[in-house]
Structure formats: C-alpha cells, structure tokens
Amino acid sequence: MSEIILGLSIVSLSIWIYLLMFRGQFWQMDQRLPEGTSQTASVCVVIPARNEADLLPIVLRSLLTQSYSGSLNIILVDDHSTDGTAQVAKQTAEMLGKSEQLQILSAQPLPAGWTGKLWALEQGIQKGMELEPDYFLLTDADIEHDSDNLRDLVSHAIENDRELVSLMVRLRCVSFWEKLLIPAFVFFFAKLYPFWWANDPSRSLAAAAGGCSLIQREALTRIGGVAAIRQALIDDCALADAIKSTGSRRIWLGLTPTTISLRPYDSLDTIWNMVSRTAYTQLNYSPLLLIGAVFGMFIVYLLPVVGILTGSLMSLFTYLLMSLSYFPIVQFYRCPFWYAFCLPAIAFLYLLMTIDSAIKHWRGQGGAWKGRTY
Numbered sequence: 001m002s003e004i005i006l007g008l009s010i011v012s013l014s015i016w017i018y019l020l021m022f023r024g025q026f027w028q029m030d031q032r033l034p035e036g037t038s039q040t041a042s043v044c045v046v047i048p049a050r051n052e053a054d055l056l057p058i059v060l061r062s063l064l065t066q067s068y069s070g071s072l073n074i075i076l077v078d079d080h081s082t083d084g085t086a087q088v089a090k091q092t093a094e095m096l097g098k099s100e101q102l103q104i105l106s107a108q109p110l111p112a113g114w115t116g117k118l119w120a121l122e123q124g125i126q127k128g129m130e131l132e133p134d135y136f137l138l139t140d141a142d143i144e145h146d147s148d149n150l151r152d153l154v155s156h157a158i159e160n161d162r163e164l165v166s167l168m169v170r171l172r173c174v175s176f177w178e179k180l181l182i183p184a185f186v187f188f189f190a191k192l193y194p195f196w197w198a199n200d201p202s203r204s205l206a207a208a209a210g211g212c213s214l215i216q217r218e219a220l221t222r223i224g225g226v227a228a229i230r231q232a233l234i235d236d237c238a239l240a241d242a243i244k245s246t247g248s249r250r251i252w253l254g255l256t257p258t259t260i261s262l263r264p265y266d267s268l269d270t271i272w273n274m275v276s277r278t279a280y281t282q283l284n285y286s287p288l289l290l291i292g293a294v295f296g297m298f299i300v301y302l303l304p305v306v307g308i309l310t311g312s313l314m315s316l317f318t319y320l321l322m323s324l325s326y327f328p329i330v331q332f333y334r335c336p337f338w339y340a341f342c343l344p345a346i347a348f349l350y351l352l353m354t355i356d357s358a359i360k361h362w363r364g365q366g367g368a369w370k371g372r373t374y
Contacts, residue, residue, distance in 0.1 A: 005307065009314050012303045016321045024194025027187070027325040029332055031195040031254035033167060035148070036155025042071035043150060043214075044128035045137040048107075048120030050079035052141035053088040055262050059141055060089060064098040068150040072101060075128050076141075077120040079107045085141075103127065114230045122226050133217055140211045143169055146258035153214040156252065164243050164251040166213035166236070170260045173333045178264075181271050183333045184346045186255075187326060192282070193237065199252045206244035207253050210236030211261060219243050233281045255332065272353050279350075279357035290358050294351060301347035319344075 045063055063074055078086040086104050093102040107120050157165045173182045193207030223242040232238035244251050265271045283289040307315025327340040
C-alpha cells in the first residue's frame with residue numbers, strides 16, 4: 001500500500017509541476033484589461049433581465065453614465081419578469097435623463113431548443129441590428145460597470161484587432177462562503193481555460209466570460225448570431241469557440257477588479273446550486289469523464305494531504321506548490337492569505353458539487369435557473 005501511495009504522490013507532484021510551468025501560466029492571473037484611449041465606435045448593449053428589479057438601478061446607472069465618447073444604446077430584454085423589472089429600468093433611465101438611450105423589449109415565449117438567456121439575447125441583438133452598431137456589448141443584469149469600462153473594452157478591441165473582448169468580472173466576495181469558494185471558482189475556470197492560451201490566435205482553445213463580452217457585429221453575423229449556440233448552457237465559452245474557429249481567431253479574455261458582479265452568494269447552498277447547474281455539462285454528461293474527474297481531483301488536490309498525514313516530505317512540497325499557485329487569486333480577491341492553504345478542502349466541496357450535478361442530470365433536474373430547467 002505504501003508503494004502505491006508513493007507512486008501516486010509522484011504523479012501528484014508531477015501534475016503540479018506541469019500546471020505551474022506549462023499550463024499557460026493560468027495561476028498568475030495577470031491578464032488584465034489595460035487603460036484605453038478615447039474611441040468613437042458605436043456600441044449597442046444588450047441586457048437579458050429576468051426578475052432583476054433589485055439590482056437594475058445600479059447596473060443601468062453604471063452603463064448610462066459611462067465616460068465613453070462614442071454612440072451608446074442599450075436594449076434591455078425583460079424575460080417574463082414578475083417583479084416590475086421593466087418599470088424599474090424605465091424609471092432609472094428617466095431619473096438620469098437618458099430615456100432616449102434605453103429600449104425595453106418584452107421577451108417572446110421561449111421556443112423549444114433555446115435557453116432562456118440566449119433567447120432573450122437573440123431578441124435584443126435582432127433589435128440592435130437595426131442600429132447597425134460596430135459592436136455589441138452582451139452583459140448580465142447583475143454587473144456594475146466601471147465608468148471607463150466600455151472605453152477600455154472598445155479601445156482594446158480596435159487597437160489589438162480583437163473580434164471578441166470579454167472580462168471575468170470581479171465576483172462578489174463578502175460572506176465567509178464567498179471568500180472560501182468564489183476565488184476557487186475563477187481559479188478552476190482559468191485552469192480549464194488558461195487565459196493566455198485563449199488569447200493566443202495560434203491556439204484553438206477559446207473562452208469568454210458571458211457577464212461582460214464585447215463582440216464585433218460582423219463577427220456575430222458571421223457565426224449566425226447566438227442562434228448558433230442556442231442550446232448551450234456554458235454559452236460564453238461556446239460563443240468564443242464559434243468566433244475563434246470561424247474567423248481571425250483573435251479573441252481576448254482577462255480579469256478586472258473594477259467591473260463587478262452584484263449577485264450575492266451568501267450561503268453554501270447558493271454557490272452549490274450555481275456550480276452544480278453546469279458542472280456536469282463541462283464533462284459532456286459523460287459518466288466516464290465523471291469517474292476520471294473524481295479520480296483526478298483526488299490525485300491532484302486530496303492525495304497531498306493524505307501523504308502529509310503519513311509523514312511524506314514529497315507530499316508536503318506538493319501541498320506548498322498547490323498553495324503557491326492559489327495565492328494570486330486569493331490576493332486578487334483580497335482574502336486573508338491563509339485561504340490559499342484551504343484549497344484541498346475547497347476542491348473536495350467542488351468535487352461534491354460536480355457529483356451532485358451529475359445526479360441532478362440523471363434525475364432530469366439539471367440546468368435549473370430562475371424557474372426553468374434545461
């Protein structure tokens with residue numbers, strides 16, 4: 001048994017050496033949107049909103065008061081809300097004297113074969129096409145944009161010839177569970193989709209963050225609009241893949257500390273549901289990949305702890321490498337440094353969420369979001 005543990009410990013250490021040195025520098029979290037210059041390209045913002053009355057006053061204010069010097073129009077698609085979302089949006093624009101910049105659409109009934117968010121985006125984009133904007137900004141109804149965000153996005157797209165520029169916005173990280181689990185959510189995403197690799201035109205890997213994605217109108221038209229990915233639950237990466245695989249391959253994904261998500265995840269249950277909604281989708285609904293993920297998570301994140309308990313110096317070194325790789329994202333989210341040493345426990349929770357995601361899928365309960373199950 002000791003020989004088996006030793007062999008697996010060598011594998012675990014080798015994996016972490018590979019991740020640190022050869023996995024696209026994912027752990028450094030250094031892809032940041034630079035400060036841009038003034039631009040005059042026209043932009044149409046599309047916001048799908050379903051029961052977002054509480055957050056919309058902040059979200060819309062952040063968009064309607066952008067420092068951007070070009071043409072800016074906003075289309076909000078009210079996706080069958082029951083909380084007065086449309087009325088709140090209208091009142092917010094009126095208070096700011098910006099009613100002419102905001103159009104509110106009532107979403108049509110959800111057709112078969114579409115997810116709710118993508119159907120709302122499709123309707124907003126089709127309406128926006130009438131304006132013939134240079135770019136569309138696809139953003140969620142819980143994102144508060146920095147006042148210079150649009151300027152920086154458009155500037156980066158134009159100056160670096162990018163068809164898609166998206167931001168992994170700073171998720172809310174206030175409660176205990178948010179501090180424990182949210183940085184890891186970004187860490188695991190970056191490990192699956194290293195930003196450096198996604199931003200490299202010579203690589204096929206593509207990724208984006210759906211909460212804030214600026215896309216060139218011509219590129220969106222070329223792929224057939226969001227209809228091309230209408231069934232995707234992980235729609236942001238599906239959109240990035242569609243663009244990168246058919247065009248110039250020039251997309252860009254980075255982090256931002258100043259454009260933030262207002263969505264609260266105050267409890268373990270809320271984060272659990274958020275992760276389990278799409279975790280099994282990431283594994284292509286494959287039982288074999290699920291088994292591989294369980295075994296892989298054990299080898300990579302849990303085995304070093306087991307080895308330390310048996311007195312293995314190799315396992316201690318592996319654990320320190322693991323903690324070192326996690327520290328930059330912990331620092332980005334301004335969490336106490338000791339959270340970096342909690343990664344094995346955090347990974348175990350995410351593993352349970354992934355297993356739960358598979359169970360929900362097998363029961364026909366997967367992909368549930370705001371009253372809809374896909």
